[in-house]
Amino acid sequence: MKASMNNIRANDTSLDSPHFGKLSPQQCEKLHNASLEILERTGVRLFEPEAVEMLRKAGAFVAEGNRVRIPSGLVEKAFNTVPRRVVLCNRHGERVIFLEDHRSFYGPGSDCLHLMDHRTGARRQPVLQDVVDGITVCDALPHIDFVMSLVLPGDVNQAIAERYQMEAMLSYTTKPVVFVTYDFEGCVDAVEMAEAVVGGPDALRQNPLVACYINVTTGLKHNAEALQKLLYLAGKGLPAIYVPVVSGGTTGPVTLAGDMALVNAGVLTGLVLSQLKREGAPFIMPGWGGEALDMRTMVGPYCAPDLRGMAMALAHYYNLPAFGYAGASESKLVDTQAGAEVVLTLLVETLAGANLIHDLGYLESGLTFSLVQLVICDEIVGWIEHFMAGIEINDETLALDLIDKMGPDGQYLDSEHTLAHFRERWYPRVFERDNYDNWLAQGGKSLAVRAAERVSEILVEHKPEPLPEGIREKVNAIVRRAEQSSKG
Numbered sequence: 202m203k204a205s206m207n208n209i210r211a212n213d214t215s216l217d218s219p220h221f222g223k224l225s226p227q228q229c230e231k232l233h234n235a236s237l238e239i240l241e242r243t244g245v246r247l248f249e250p251e252a253v254e255m256l257r258k259a260g261a262f263v264a265e266g267n268r269v270r271i272p273s274g275l276v277e278k279a280f281n282t283v284p285r286r287v288v289l290c291n292r293h294g295e296r297v298i299f300l301e302d303h304r305s306f307y308g309p310g311s312d313c314l315h316l317m318d319h320r321t322g323a324r325r326q327p328v329l330q331d332v333v334d335g336i337t338v339c340d341a342l343p344h345i346d347f348v349m350s351l352v353l354p355g356d357v358n359q360a361i362a363e364r365y366q367m368e369a370m371l372s373y374t375t376k377p378v379v380f381v382t383y384d385f386e387g388c389v390d391a392v393e394m395a396e397a398v399v400g401g402p403d404a405l406r407q408n409p410l411v412a413c414y415i416n417v418t419t420g421l422k423h424n425a426e427a428l429q430k431l432l433y434l435a436g437k438g439l440p441a442i443y444v445p446v447v448s449g450g451t452t453g454p455v456t457l458a459g460d461m462a463l464v465n466a467g468v469l470t471g472l473v474l475s476q477l478k479r480e481g482a483p484f485i486m487p488g489w490g491g492e493a494l495d496m497r498t499m500v501g502p503y504c505a506p507d508l509r510g511m512a513m514a515l516a517h518y519y520n521l522p523a524f525g526y527a528g529a530s531e532s533k534l535v536d537t538q539a540g541a542e543v544v545l546t547l548l549v550e551t552l553a554g555a556n557l558i559h560d561l562g563y564l565e566s567g568l569t570f571s572l573v574q575l576v577i578c579d580e581i582v583g584w585i586e587h588f589m590a591g592i593e594i595n596d597e598t599l600a601l602d603l604i605d606k607m608g609p610d611g612q613y614l615d616s617e618h619t620l621a622h623f624r625e626r627w628y629p630r631v632f633e634r635d636n637y638d639n640w641l642a643q644g645g646k647s648l649a650v651r652a653a654e655r656v657s658e659i660l661v662e663h664k665p666e667p668l669p670e671g672i673r674e675k676v677n678a679i680v681r682r683a684e685q686s687s688k689g
Contacts, residue, residue: 218591220303221552222517223510229518232511235462236469237273244270245421245470249428255477276469279476280519287440287483287522289347290408292375292398292666298346300485300522303554305589306346307528307547307582309339310560311366311381311414313352313570317535319656324533324569327352332369334660338572340374341663344582345575347377349414349559352570361683367391368680371398372673373665378411379442379559385429388413390679392437397675398668402437412440412485412557414524419452420445420467420490428474435475435482442485442524442557443471448501449493460491461511488513488523488555503529503566504542506549513553525555528578529563535573535649539564543578551585576652580631587627598622631655 224232247253247267257263262270286301298306316327335351350366357365363382370378371394378395382388395411396402405411413434417427427443434441445467447453449460468486475482489512495502503526516523527546530539543561550558560567561582562575603618613619631651633640640646646654668676 218589219552220554222514223553224514226518229515232458232462232465232515233518236465237276239462239466240271240276240469241273243421244268245423245467247423247428248425251432252428252474255474259477271470271473275473279473282476282480283472283484283521284481285520287485289377289412289440290410291377292410294399294408296408298377300556305551305555305558307558307561308345308347308379309335309349309351309562309575310567310570311349311351313563313568315565315569316352317564317569317571317573319572319653326355328356329354329365329369332366333373335572336370336373337663337665338575338656338659340376340665341659342576342579344579344586345561347379347557348374349379350381358684358687360687361387363387364390364680364683367394368676371395371676372668375666379414379557380411381414385426385433388430388433390683392439394676394679398672406438409439412442414442415444417443417445417467417471420447420463423467423470431471431474432478435478438479438482440483440485441475442487443468444487444524445490447491449491450496451494453491455493457491457508457511461508464490464512465515485522485524485557486516488516488525500566502531503560503563504531504546509549510553513555517554522556525550525558526560527558528561529567530574531566533565535571535577539574540577544581547578547581548585551589572656573649573652576631576655577648580629584627
C-alpha cells in the first residue's frame with residue numbers, strides 16, 4: 202500500500218530560538234582587519250623567549266628583542282587549524298558542555314577577596330571551607346554547568362592557594378572545572394591533578410575535564426606567565442581561555458571600536474601561538490574586553506552595557522567558542538540592583554550566544570561572592586532556558602483533536618494530555634508564586650531569605666560524589682608537594 206504524502210512537512214520540527222547580534226558581519230570584518238593592522242604595523246611585546254622564537258621562525262618580524270609584528274598570513278593560517286568547537290567533559294568522561302554555535306553554559310567566577318556569608322549576611326574574608334561549601338552548592342544546582350574557585354581562601358599558604366582551590370573543585374563536584382593559577386607552576390600542578398583524576402594525560406586530552414582561564418597584561422603586552430601557560434596547554438592539547446585585559450581610556454582607546462580592535466589583536470596573538478605550538482590545540486576566546494573604568498569612582502564595572510555583545514559577535518564571525526561573563530552585580534548587597542543586573546547581563550549574554558558564561562554570584566564588581574546570589578542566578582538561568590527553548594508546533598502540541606473533543610464547554614485539567622505535558626512549563630524553586638495568604642503563613646520571606654535557606658538546605662542534604670580514595674591521595678600529594686616546595 203502506498204503511503205500518503207499529506208503528512209510530509211518540510212522543516213516541521215525545526216525549533217527556532219531568539220538571538221541577537223550586536224555587530225553586523227561587515228562591522229566584524231572591519232574590526233578584524235583593524236586588529237590585523239595593529240599586529241602588522243604596531244606589533245606586540247612578548248615576554249617569553251619561546252614565543253618570540255616560534256613567531257620569528259614562522260615569518261614574523263622581531264625588533265627590540267621582543268617586539269613582534271605578526272603578518273596577516275599567520276593569523277589566517279591559524280584559523281585553518283584551530284578547532285571551531287570545544288567539548289568539556291565531567292569527571293566520568295561524559296561529554297556535557299558543547300562550546301559551539303549559540304549554545305550557552307553557566308558557572309561561577311573565581312578568586313573573590315570577600316564572601317557574603319549566607320548565614321549572617323556579613324561580608325568577611327573567605328577560608329578554604331567556603332570553597333568546599335561553594336563547590337558543593339554548585340554541584341547541587343541544576344543550571345550550574347561548570348565550576349570555578351569562587352573565593353580566595355585566606356587560611357592557607359597564599360603562594361599556593363590555587364592548589365587548594367583545585368583540590369576542592371576536583372573533590373566536591375563531578376562537573377567540568379575552569380581553573381585560574383597565579384603562576385606557571387600552578388598551572389602545571391593543576392593539570393597534573395586533573396590527569397590523576399581522569400587517568401592520565403591522554404585521557405585528559407581526549408575528554409578534557411578542565412580549561413584554564415589565562416589573564417594577559419594587555420592586548421599588546423603578553424606577560425611571561427600567560428604565554429608559558431598558553432604554550433604548555435597547547436602542547437598538551439588542552440583548552441586555553443586567553444583573555445587580554447584592556448581598559449578603555451587607560452591601557453587602550455576609550456572608543457568602543459578602538460578598544461575592541463586592540464583586545465582582539467591580543468586574542469589573535471594567542472590564537473597564532475597556540476596553533477604554532479600544536480596545530481589543532483583547542484582555543485577559547487573571550488566574549489568581552491575593553492571595559493573602561495568608571496571615571497567617577499575608578500571602579501572596573503562588571504555590568505556596563507556599552508561593549509556587551511561586541512566580542513561575542515566577533516567570536517561568531519570567527520566561528521570560535523567564547524568565554525562570556527554575566528550574573529554579576531556592582532551592588533554590595535543581594536538587593537533590587539543585584540537582581541536587575543543579574544537578569545540584564547544573563548539574558549543579554551545568552552541572547553548574544555556566549556558559550557561559557559561565568560561570574561554568576563559576583564557582587565561588588567567582582568570583589569565579593571555570594572552563594573545566595575548564585576542560587577538566585579541558577580533560578581534565573583532556569584527561566585532563561587525556558588524562554589530560549591524553541592517552540593515545537595506539531596500535531597501533538599497543537600492538540601486539535603483534544604480541543605474538538607472538549608468543545609466550547611470542556612475543561613482540560615484531568616486530561617491525559619495535560620498530565621503528559623504540564624511539567625514542560627517552568628516552575629520556580631526559590632521565586633515566590635503562591636498566593637498572599639500562603640506566602641504570609643510560610644513566614645512572608647523575601648527572595649534573599651529563601652535563597653539563603655536553599656543554600657543551607659543544600660549544605661545539609663547534598664553529598665557530592667567523592668573521589669576514589671587512591672585518586673584523592675594522588676591529588677592531595679600534589680598539594681603537599683607544592684607546600685613543601687614553597688617553604689624550601
